Amino acid sequence: MALVESTMLPIGTKAPWFELQDTISPVQLNLDDVRGEKGTLVYFICNHCPYVIYTIDELVNVAMDFEDKGVGAVAISSNDVDNYPLDSPDNMEAFAMKHYFNFPYLYDEDQSVAKAYAAACTPDIYLFDGEDKLYYRGRLDANRPGSGLGSDGKDLRAAIKSMLAGEPSPEKQYPSAGCNIKWKS
Structure with a gap:
């Protein structure tokens, strides 16, 4: 599988609205349903990508x-x-x-949400602040499958802590990397 990097949506971008079917429960959920008071993590993932499998627990x-x-x-x-x-x-x-998700796992059947977020790979990670403005987008950490190191979430954890502390968005942000989103023809 070819390694693809995230597109790095501009910091400050407003979180695109969505309403999608949850695969864990029989309901449709939207951005308001998953939003946190202080911020919201949006992960674009899939089940089979080795990069997702490597990082999913973290x-x-x-x-x-x-x-x-x-x-x-x-x-x-x-x-x-x-x-x-x-x-x-x-x-x-x-x-x-299997991985004990404590959050919904939504299915974007028509791929419109991935397009709205300019998602390119799995995992593609976005952190929005309490006003739904993009604060961080990029990698979970510097570790990759085959590195011999486990995923530690260092970059994403640091960004969340900075956001919660009211600090400006980190100047240096590295793109996430993984398998490309499998687009419909």
Whole structure:
């Protein structure tokens, strides 16, 4: 699988609205439903990407660690399930249960939400502040599959702590990297 980097949406961009089907519960959820009082994490992921598999436990841990500090979280899969059936909604639910998601896992069937966020890879990570303005976008940490190191979430954790402390958005932000989103033809 080819390594693709995130597009680095401009800091300050307003969080694009969405309303999508949750694969863990029988409801549709929108941005208001997942928003945290102090900020919101939006993860674009899928079930089969080795970069997601490598980072998923830390992505869940970050969401859990900051949930009680007012940071909401949501994961969205936008992959073409006709050509990548491992990413189907039924498999998304199983993936979420296996990894103990404490946040919704939404299915972006028409891929419009991924396009609105300019998401390019999995995982693609966005952190919006309490006013829904993009504060951070980029990598979880510097570790990659095959590095011999576990994922520690250092970059994302530092960004969340800075945001909660009222500090300006970090000047240096590195793009996330992973498999490309599997676009429909």
